Amino acid sequence: MKKLLIAACMLVLTAPAFAQKYMTRTGKVSFYSHTPIENIEAVNNEVAAAVDSKTGDVVFQVPIKSFKFEKELMQEHFNENYMESDKFPKAEFKGKLADPGAVNFAKDGVYKTSVTGKLTMHGVTKDITVPGTVTVKGGTATIDAKFNVKPPDYGIKIPAVVASKIAAQIEVTINTILKPV
Amino acid sequence: MKLIFKMVLAAAISSLAFRSQAQNDTSSNSLDNLLQKDAPNKKEYTTATFKSTHLINGQTVESLGAGVLDFRISHRFGDVSGGFHTFFGLDDANTRIGFDYGITDWLMVGVGRTTYDKEYDGFIKVKLLRQTTDNRMPVSVSYLGSMSISDRDAPVLDSGQTYYFSNRCYYTNQIFIARKFNRWLSLQLMPTLIHYNLVQYNSDPNDVFACGIGGRVKVSNRIAFTGEYYYVANPLAGSNNALSLGVDIETGGHVFQLMFTNSRYITERTFIGQTQGTWGDGNIHFGFNISRVFTVVKPKGTEELRSKAW
Numbered sequence: 176m177k178k179l180l181i182a183a184c185m186l187v188l189t190a191p192a193f194a195q196k197y198m199t200r201t202g203k204v205s206f207y208s209h210t211p212i213e214n215i216e217a218v219n220n221e222v223a224a225a226v227d228s229k230t231g232d233v234v235f236q237v238p239i240k241s242f243k244f245e246k247e248l249m250q251e252h253f254n255e256n257y258m259e260s261d262k263f264p265k266a267e268f269k270g271k272l273a274d275p276g277a278v279n280f281a282k283d284g285v286y287k288t289s290v291t292g293k294l295t296m297h298g299v300t301k302d303i304t305v306p307g308t309v310t311v312k313g314g315t316a317t318i319d320a321k322f323n324v325k326p327p328d329y330g331i332k333i334p335a336v337v338a339s340k341i342a343a344q345i346e347v348t349i350n351t352i353l354k355p356v
Numbered sequence: 357m358k359l360i361f362k363m364v365l366a367a368a369i370s371s372l373a374f375r376s377q378a379q380n381d382t383s384s385n386s387l388d389n390l391l392q393k394d395a396p397n398k399k400e401y402t403t404a405t406f407k408s409t410h411l412i413n414g415q416t417v418e419s420l421g422a423g424v425l426d427f428r429i430s431h432r433f434g435d436v437s438g439g440f441h442t443f444f445g446l447d448d449a450n451t452r453i454g455f456d457y458g459i460t461d462w463l464m465v466g467v468g469r470t471t472y473d474k475e476y477d478g479f480i481k482v483k484l485l486r487q488t489t490d491n492r493m494p495v496s497v498s499y500l501g502s503m504s505i506s507d508r509d510a511p512v513l514d515s516g517q518t519y520y521f522s523n524r525c526y527y528t529n530q531i532f533i534a535r536k537f538n539r540w541l542s543l544q545l546m547p548t549l550i551h552y553n554l555v556q557y558n559s560d561p562n563d564v565f566a567c568g569i570g571g572r573v574k575v576s577n578r579i580a581f582t583g584e585y586y587y588v589a590n591p592l593a594g595s596n597n598a599l600s601l602g603v604d605i606e607t608g609g610h611v612f613q614l615m616f617t618n619s620r621y622i623t624e625r626t627f628i629g630q631t632q633g634t635w636g637d638g639n640i641h642f643g644f645n646i647s648r649v650f651t652v653v654k655p656k657g658t659e660e661l662r663s664k665a666w
Contacts, residue, residue, distance in 0.1 A: 256606075
């Protein structure tokens with residue numbers, strides 16, 4: 176009886192140890208806009224992200240000014256004219272894994288899943304669902320995902336003169352390695 | 357004993373359940389806190405104080421990024437008071453063609469050739485201080501050093517006199533002190549020293565001191581109104597202060613700058629130190645600058661991107 180009691184107490188005390196959180200401040204998010212006239216792409220290596228493996232909560236914070244372009248002027252226009260990064264310095268995603276139980280963070284493997292939540296960008300919040308994979312390897316979790324974003328959905332106006340140079344759907348790629356906290 | 361065990365077990369289960377409940381409610385908040393906690397406090401610089409490296413006639417605190425080449429064409433037409441006879445000055449243009457290049461993010465060089473006085477010029481611009489978004493550094497400061505050489509025909513001199521090469525040389529030093537007050541307003545002060553090796557009259561100073569004030573007001577993401585005035589403390593005989601009003605129009609890789617100015621000159625030593633016209637007498641000149649930038653060297657941190665810069 177005493178043993179059971181001790182076991183019960185242990186269960187209570189050790190339960191939080193399984194609720195492990197993973198995070199990074201050097202996550203990678205890039206985007207790609209393809210048109211016959213011009214391709215536009217940028218990469219950001221300063222993305223902060225965190226995942227709660229128990230609840231399946233996912234948070235991404237993307238500092239807009241940290242997107243690096245090949246053309247400096249493009250980067251300036253991106254910040255000044257389109258994303259207005261002085262006003263809206265961060266894009267944020269807050270969501271949940273579709274089925275947190277399906278991803279075993281304790282066991283190495285590639286887990287297909289999807290995440291549903293709210294993407295806030297340029298001051299506009301939209302519900303999105305994004306399919307992706309979680310790759311668990313040696314205690315780290317790598318999140319890979321790809322999805323399309325339409326600028327007008329987030330109140331980003333594309334003037335007619337440049338409309339032929341900016342894709343209607345911008346492909347966003349996420350490749351972020353998170354480490355246990 | 358059994359009762360105690362049951363109570364402990366119930367407590368354990370409920371506490372476990374409560375714990376996970378609590379976690380569900382605050383989990384995404386706690387992730388926020390996690391990311392918030394010891395987030396790196398990165399110093400952020402103010403960007404795009406001005407649209408271009410040039411304000412109207414003169415330059416701005418801005419410089420090109422490393423590896424960026426800027427091809428610039430500047431035109432200043434004749435006096436609009438010429439009316440239909442000169443088609444409001446469009447018959448007659450002073451032109452500068454120039455190439456500017458960013459060696460590093462803080463060092464830029466440029467060369468150019470201007471029609472008036474057949475002048476070749478070269479300059480370096482150094483970013484000394486940069487305004488930060490937290491206002492710990494409230495202004496951006498740049499230095500411009502430029503030299504120009506006139507290839508005009510030598511005057512006919514008395515025998516035994518030589519027209520030295522140095523007579524053709526001019527030097528300008530400028531400090532730009534600029535502040536971006538908000539998204540739409542940026543102002544700039546430009547203390548200036550111009551050195552003339554040779555001046556026309558004995559009473560003319562060889563060192564001319566001036567101070568400019570300029571600014572831009574953004575009216576949309578792509579259009580801004582600009583203004584620029586240079587006050588000269590000890591002007592050369594017959595020279596006036598230059599006042600220019602312009603509009604910046606941005607389309608992709610181009611910036612078009614259209615202006616009205618009482619100076620028909622383009623290089624620093626001529627438009628600051630030798631402007632002859634005045635707005636009051638109707639000596640107003642229409643002009644424009646066209647800037648086209650090319651990325652010659654890819655910036656750091658973009659190596660993994662798929663496409664090529666060119």
